[in-house]
Structure formats: C-alpha cells, structure tokens
Amino acid sequence: MILHDFLPSGNGYKIRLLCACLDLKVTLKQYDITKGETHTEPFLAMNPNGKIPVLELDDGQCLSESNAVLLYLAEQYNLAEQHKSALLPTDAILRTKVYKWLFWEQYSHEPNIASPRFWLTHNAMTDLKKQMLPDRIQQGHAALKQMEETLATQAFLVGDFMTLADICLFPYTHVAEEGGSYQLSEYPNIQRWIKNIEALDWFIPITQA
Template sequence: MYRLYDFLPSGNGYKIRLLLNALDLSYDLIEVDILKGESRTEEFLKLNANGRIPLLQLENGECLAESNAILIYLAENTPLLPEDRLDKARVLQWLFFEQYNHEPNIAVVRFWMTHGGPTEEQKAQLSAKMAGGYAALDVMEKRLTDQNWLVSDTFTVADIALYAYTHVAHEGGFDLEDYPAIRNWMERIVKRDRHVLITDH
C-alpha cells in the first residue's frame, strides 16, 4: 500500500489526497507537522533530502517528492492523464505554471494570513504577491472561459493541481467575484464523483 507523508493543511498534500481518492487507491497517511520541524528531522531527511511534504512512499520503500511529480506518477495510464504527447505536455505546462506563478503567490499569502501574518517583512512583499496571484487567476479565467477544463475537454490532474490552492484562495484575501469561469469550474469539480474535501480522510 502507498504511504503518504503529509501535513493536512497543505494544498500540495491535498492534491495527492484528492487524486488517490479519485483513483480509489488506498494509502496510509503519516502526518508530519511541518510547523514543528518534523519534515527537517534526520529521519525524514533520509526519505526526502529536500525536507518537504507531501512525500509518497511506494510499496518497495522508494520515495517520490514534489506534489506535481507525484500526481503524474499516480495518474499515468489512467483517464486523468492524456495519452496524446502534446496534451500530456499541456498538463505539465499547467503544473509548472501552478508551482511558479500560482502557488508562490496564492498559497504563500494564504499561509501568511492563516499563520498570524502578515509580518512587517511579509507586508513589504504583499502587494507584489497579490498582483502575482491575480495575474495567475487571470490566466486561468481566460482559459476556463473557453473550455470546461484546463487542458482539453476532459478533467485531468492539471485541474486537481490548480484547484488545490484556488479553492482556498479567499483565505489569503483573494476575491474571486470577478472570476466567474473559475467559480463555475470549481463547482464542476466539487460535483465530480469521489471528490474529497480537504478535511476528509
């Protein structure tokens, strides 16, 4: 059985939990409290030298890090990852967009706001982070105005990856009022079979 090292408030971890549930794959959840430094212990660093969750341990003991790499690994040969070479690359395009343009703005501001911030140092970066987050949402809105799902006409792991922090963006102060296509897309995702809520498991 898979073993998932995870911190429940993490949207990056949430992606994996959503996908495991969507694929009906069972797993052991090992909670790692990153706020208490549990992802930087000598023991954990042996599993992931980068000291981060989520981390997926396979049955043979091998470990795989980086949430979006784990998504691709698990989705391979399922309907959630297209077989077509260009469509598959488009899934990756969205996953890299998520880690570079979306998460460092939207997830980071949310983390600040839900963990006693913003501090003075964070305040100095706040307007740039908010602008970056809205710019990422603009790109998504544009795409989702034209089609139901990010990559093509079917739901893929790209939708799971972008949903994770978009659906909690309001916790960082992002207002989705002007993003109707994103709001409709999130409603479509919630209505899917085997959609699991962040507090589940």
C-alpha cells in the same frame, strides 16, 4: 503506500484528491510543519528538502514534489479501465498542455496564492513577507485571470475533459480567499469549474484524510 502529509496543505491535497479519483488507498501520516516536524533526521532521509508531501512506496522508496508524484501516480494507475488516459493524455500536444499547467502552477500560482494563505492562516507573517505581499497578490491575480480566461471557453484547463492539470490547480485555487486578498466572485468561470469538481462523485474536501 504511505502519504506523509499535513492536512491544510494544498500540495498534499493534490495527491489525496488524485488518490480519491483513482480509488487508490494510501495510509496518511501527518506532520505539523509549523513545529518543524519535517526537519527531523528520519524525515530528511525521505526528503532532504524537508517538505511534505512525500509518497512512500510499498518497497520503501520515497517520492517528493507534489506534481512529480501526481505524474507518477497517473503514469502508474491512470490506465486502469475506468480512467482511460484522460488524466494524462497520450496525445503529445495534450500531454504537453498538462505539463505546462503543472510547471506554471509551481512558478506563477503557488508562490502567489498558496504562500500568502499560509502566512496568514499559520501566523507566519513577517515584515519581509509584508513587503513582498503586494507584488505576490498582483501576480496571483494575474494567474487567476489566466485561469479565468482559459475556463471561459472550455470546461477544464486543457479542454472539455478533466486532466491532472485540474487536480493540480484545484487545491490552492479553491481556498485562495483564505489568503485574505482574493475574491473568487471576481472569477465566475473559476467558480463554475470549482463547483463542477466538487460535484464529482469521488470528490473529497481538503480536510479529509
């Protein structure tokens, strides 16, 4: 499989992290999204939305949308002996809780935490984005508060075992401070959760291919 990606991207890192967890080997092909490299004809043929990450399967089929790709990989490989069902539980309620965090991430977390980070770290701030920023930051704090409260009574987002929800939420949460407006020290339960994930033996940092 080939992962079409941009290393600083949390969306791409979700997939790299899951592949590390499942011990899946993927070839990384990198694009500089700041130079429009995902808007070329060949790239748009893989993902008409012009965005990484894209997972190209061995038969040439291309899958996009990071959380959909997480679900695909978990469906395909999660049942490998050493990872029995935990990442995507078979129980309908637990599985729905995983889905809940994945959908929530795209609507309530990523636009408020990942986007300001990108604007700031990639010199992409405009007057319009500056106007949007206070509202985004307020909503980002609300999102972090929800995670903080959930993690007050359990080790991981769905319960006391790690699921796809944690793999999905870890990437942009652990670099939230790079957006300039979040202090993770205000969220001690999130900090503990981050440390627990970083301590896992298969863990790889965002900078690692």
